[in-house]
Amino acid sequence: MSTTTPQRTMVSHPASDSSDFEVGLRPYFAYRDLGLKEATNGGFVAHVIRAVPGKQADPEWHTHNTSFQIVFVLRGWIDFEFEDIGVSRLTAGSICYFPSGVRHQVLANSDDFEQLEIVSPANFETHDAEKP
Template sequence: MKLSVNHADDAEFSGGLRGFFEYRDLGIKEATNGRVGAHVIRAVPGKHAVGDNHIHKLEFQMVYVLKGWVKFWYEGTGEVTLKAGSCVHQPPEIRHQELAHSDDLELIEITLPADFETLETGE
């Protein structure tokens, strides 16, 4: 492992898993040889959630909301709205779907491993 420092003024956002979000890699994947991933994810203004229920094939996933709000549906729980300061641990392979988010949404996502498979469940 190696030290990883990432500054906001060096921030570069790019596309990723979902077209309605932009992703900023925090350098953790490289520093941990792919064992851990960390991103700042922000909404693309004017683009809204589109996607089916899905699962992620991973060991750990945590989301912490920095700004705005996001509404998810989780199997076994139902709808959950997260706002600035909210944190959610999504258990491995829990079926879920993003329903809506604010245009100013920003969140941090941490995953284990950094790269993982997402499977649409279509239900």
Template sequence: MSTLTRHSKPTRQARTPALGAAAKKRAAAFTVSHAADARFVKRGLRSYFEYRDLGIARASAGKVVAHVIRARPEKAPHGAWHRHDCKLQFVYVLKGWVRFEYEGVGVVTMRKGSCFQQPPNIRHREIAHSKDLELLEIVAPADFETLDA
């Protein structure tokens, strides 16, 4: 694992929505999310993506979040360097392709069927993606922070 170098003081960029105290206290619950009932929203960490919540954050009492992310064809990625303050970030490419640049790694292109796990706090940026990109992303904890880097 590479050592991160800060080029500027990190600032808080975004935090996933917090769960209520009652949800955090209860045990894990059973949940189902069907594609036929899928609802994508245009709000989330990145304006060039739409997000489909899979209900895992609520079911796991905030331990994990899982969502399907898909590209908004009318929007281009911004490519700003950032990092995620989390314990785990796993991504599986469902459709299309995406290209990232990672500090200490270089440029990596992932295509349909590729999966990757980013080490916590690795400095990275998205360079480009296909108009039909769809990803499954799983992050722990659910209320992780994204910081400018």
């Protein structure tokens, strides 16, 4: 008999007043958890991440230990710097795959910035990193 809990179908709807956004890993972003962590038993996590108006990134090199990570920009723009490709501006419709362990930092973003982020595993580790 398998001890693995099966995955389940899930649907997530936003609250009408944005009360479902919370401060998370970065204080200049607000995060809305989409419920994927529970539905996949920790296999994946998905967030809509938006800029906190008036707050800007404090660039800091860091890494994530993941098996999969993408961001898809829904609106606005964000500037990332990656150790392997340099500075890249992502705009609405841009998608970015982050290899596990790649050093990167957020340089700046628009006040209307919003992205979808999907990561595996759900409880991934983030580490500060030295400049490449």
